[in-house]
Every structure is written in C-alpha cells, then in structure tokens.
Amino acid sequence: MPADRDVMRAPKGMLDVLPPESARWIDVITRFASRAERFGYGLLLTPIVDHYEVFARVGATTDVVRKQMYDFVDRGGRRLALRPEGTAPVVRAYVQHRPPTPWKVWYLAPNFRAEQPQAGRYRQHWQLGAEVIGIDDPDVDVEIIELLWGFYGELGLSDVRLLVNSMGDAETRGRYREVLLAYWRAHETLLGAEMERAEANPLRILDSKRSDWLDMLERAPQLGEYLSDASAAHFERVQEGLQALGIAFEIAPRLVRGFDYYTSTVFELASGALDAAQNAIGGGGRYDRLAQEMGGPAAPSIGFGSGIERLLLACDAEGVLPVPATQLDAFVIDLVGVADTARLLAELRESGLAADRAYGGRSTKKQFAAAGRSGARWAVIIGADEAKRGVVAVKFLRSEQPQCEVRREEIAAWLRTRKDEAPT
C-alpha cells in the first residue's frame, strides 16, 4: 500500500485550481460563454467518457488516440475512454440526435491525455471549444476563427499569431502523401530512427521542431501546390473573409496538426508571449468526413479547441487578466455576541450583497483585521450601545470617510444604494 504522502495528492500532470486563482477561470469561461452565445452557439454537454470507438474513429495514426488515451472496461464490460479531445463527442452527439444543421455548439470540458507533463501541458486540461456541424460554407470557417480570435482580444491578449493552412480533400492529401514520402526517403540518413514515423505518417514530420531538420523541412514539397481547384477556391475565400474582418493571419504551409480527421482549412493560434514549445493556445480545423466515418450522414464541419491553462499562462506572460479583486461588500463585526449577527448577515446576503463575518468569538481587533483582509468595502458593526438605539455602525474600510450610523432596519437598503451608485 502506498504511503499517504504519495497518494493524497493530485495525480501526475493534473492540477487543483484554488481560490482566488479560480476566479480567473470564472472570468475566462463567462466571457467565452457570452461571446459564443452572441454568435449563435448553444452549450453542448456530453459525458466525460464515451465509447472507445468514438475516439478510435478519430484516426489510427493520431497519437492522442493511439498512445495517450485513458481507456478502461466498465462493470458492464463496455470499453470506455476518458475524453482525449473535444470534437469526437460533439460529432457523436450529432450523429446520435440528428439536430437541424448548421448545428452550432460550444463546450467546456476537461480532456485527458497520458503524456509527459510540463508547464502548459497537463494530463487533464480544460478546453473551451466551438463546432459548426453540417455546412461547408467558407464563411463558417471565417466565423469560427473570428469567434476565437476576438475572444483572445476580449481577454486582453495582443501577442497572438494566427496561422492558417489548407489540408485539401482526401484525394489531394493522398497525392501529397506519396510525394512527401518520396522526399523523406531521399533524406533517410538525416531522418534516421524517425524514418519509421515518416513511413507511417509522412505529414507528421512536417511540423517537427528539430533544429537539425530545419533545412530539409523548408525545402520539402508544399501541400498548397497539390490542392484541387475546389480546395484552393475554398481556402481563397477563407482568406478573403479574414481580410474583410481585419483579422491578421499568416499562411503556414507546414501546419498539418495532429488529428487524422482534418481536411481543408486548419488553423492554430500561438502566443508570442509563451516561448516554450507549448505556445499553441488554440487550434482547429475542418473535418468534413468525420460524421460519415461515425456512421452518420455527410456533414462537413469545422471547430476549434482552446486550452484554459495555457490561455492563463499567456495572460500571465502578457500581464493581462489579473486575479479579480474581492467582490465582498460588507463584513459584519459583532462586538457583543448578540444574536442578531446571523440575522443581519442573512438579510444582507438575501438582498444581493456579498457579505461575510469572522467566526469563533474573535476579539474586536481580530475581527477588524479579518474585515481588512477580506477586502470588503464596509464593516457593519453591531455593538451593545448601537443595538440599544436600533442602529448599526458602518465603517468604510477602503477610504478615510468617517464612520457613520445607519438604522438597523435600513442597513441592507442603505448599502445596496451605495453599492449601485459607485461600484468600486
């Protein structure tokens, strides 16, 4: 049996998010939810586990599926897996329920991948994402990128690069694959042990970060040259749409991304403030055949995922989205142990004010210290003398205004009025 100290802690590569840091999560999630709803997307909630096959369909050469999945057999003998990525469950839900298209949904969900953890790379990480199922209009590609791009702007991020590319359709990819494979074979010496990987999935080598391959990669044949007329036209319209909205992008010919299901438009948003290898804060693309591959109707689709942990690292690096200051309005201080404290506190809270107190019969001094630490705007003091006269004392904790008295029955309304007048 392992010792408590080894086991009474979050599993490797997984995080606890404590207050006050967690307040930033509320902030990020709320902004995304509000923006997505404004764009006409509705929240989709799917189970945290799905049948193994749902993810297996994502692709046989997709690493996330092949060697990073947390899968298990449940008590009914079903093979299930913790969700390793966000798109497959959405498409599965589409295939199952057949909602009218275009089906526009957003989601917030944890993903699980058993990889080697690092800062910005966790075994459980949370993604905010959006998908549009059942339409291949390039305007949708533009909209989905705009949804994500503008979200980063709303968070205050400015050092973000948008990389776009087109993977083409199945036929172009097949042709390109062969060309690329021939090219890798010509560089077999340089590839060495990685030649096996190159044979299995020639595209995967393209976005390698190895410096000794840089020259070889730059000279490699480019996918763009092999695009069909239809694919090229689609990609062209996406670029025009982005330009029309003033969204700055770069074409990244070697951007191929790690999921087999991608076709046509793919994109990635990289934070320039993160110099680590984990600088991709969001990414996605088209997957025009996935619904069919899951046994559903033809439903060309596009979507993206954005990792919350990385997003927050990028915010830290840019010095934006600080931990929000406390929102506490009032701190109730009980100087004489009167029974009214709980009642007064309840009144304030029920009237919509954020209010708190100290516990355990602390001394006056300690209660004021706690009030100061809490960041509350006012201390509402119940003393023997005041209670006798039917009033409470109000002290301003964030300014030098003199302390005043307010009638006991009016205190909630009194604080509400002042809170609404000057919300600081």
Add this chain to the structure above:
RNA sequence: GUGGUUGUAGCUCAGUUGGUUAGAGCGUCGGCUUGUGGUGCCGAAGGUCGCGGGUUCGAGACCCGUCAGCCACCCCA
C-alpha cells in the same frame, strides 16, 4: 515513451571542503489591558531536509533507485 535538470517549513529561499538540538523573509495564529483593520513591537505553531536504499565514526550535503516539478524531443491546448 526518450533524454536532461531540480526537489530544504503553507510560499520564496539560505544552509560554508559531509561534523552537535536545520535557519530567514513572507504568510498563519496569539499578545502589546478585552469597541476599531491595513504600519510597528513581542511571541508561538509549523520541517520524517520528496521517498527508499547505500557510502561514512558521522549525510540536508556524496552514490544508486524511485516519485514529483520543470526543460527538450514527441505530441498538442
């Protein structure tokens, strides 16, 4: 999964060529006569030196293993 690096109180870190009861700052708690916070002064709690083994008369310091964080590859958000 591969390679590298780090690991001392809740947090950030000291800890001299291995040598007695392991330190500081911040934070927490308490006190400075019990009705007024943020500053000040005093005090306290809090550490199996990540864990296990080894070398040694003696290990927080050295060696091996292991776990965890971090970095690169890989992959990706």
